[in-house]
Amino acid sequence: MTIDPHNLLAILAMGLATYATRVAGLFLAGRLPRTGRVRIALDALPPAVLTAVIAPALVEGPAEAVAGAVTALLAFRLPLIATVAIGVAVVAGLRAIGW
């Protein structure tokens, strides 16, 4: 039960960045553009960040690439937890047969 100083620093930095986004809305209310480039960029942020995070993991090998494609197709149809469970099962199955 310890805290590494580097880890604590990273957690505090993340916490500060996250709190800044939460409190900024109170001060920016009514001043944020509802149309235009800023709004388009803000709308695109979550899918752009999430895609960047996963893309390298999906080109690691054929099992990951196939399971990624299956997961993406299922995500349009099934709830989150079912999609994740099937994606994990597909990658485990493909690795078991040597992909």
Next chain:
Amino acid sequence: MRDLARRPAAEIRAGMLAILPAIVAMVPFGLLLGQQAAAKGLTPLEMLAMSSIVFAGSSQFLAVSLWTFPAQASALALAALLINLRHVLMGASLSAKIEHFGWLRFPAVHVMADEVWAVGERRALEGPLTVPFWFGAGLFLFLSWQCMTVLGTLLGSLIREPERFGFDFAFPAIFIALALGFWKGWRTAPVMAASALVAVAVHAAVPGAWYVVAGAGAGILAAVLAAPADAEVRP
């Protein structure tokens, strides 16, 4: 009904009831986050610190998947900032509804997870959003999240060889599903394609977590370039 709504105990109970389904749905994700954090070498106390100080599910998943030793504080903070920028819009929308909270607005926004924001906004449609309702929902989720994630680190360290069961793929799978939750027809395709291509290229060339920032930047640029021209000139 109105009189009942003014009683703090009833308001706290209403807030807790409103958030309960979200808490039940989050149990497996909290456990999974703790398990993945333990696999990366984070201790239960570090998990507790992250879940209380950051308290933002998707950025915690992102951080744990990027975690290295020693931790890259600047890259992790930048990634958390980017993924949580949506909170600016949520807070702006909530601002008028919690104006009467006074100084309590500042602790109030710390418990503003997506789910708490959603039930708060829904409550505000029916009547005034009260302090006991907001903190009833917010603190219930906050404390439940600490319990789930810390329990996950304790149970997770019992699992050997997570790759054999495909557990390491749980993160990519969660992020694929979350990313496609933002799918708004084919105009989202260039955003995700640009982000993926640049992230893979930067990941291969540059050490550390910078591929997230580079990929996200490319995706946003693609969104702005692909937007219809009239969207730019309108105020």
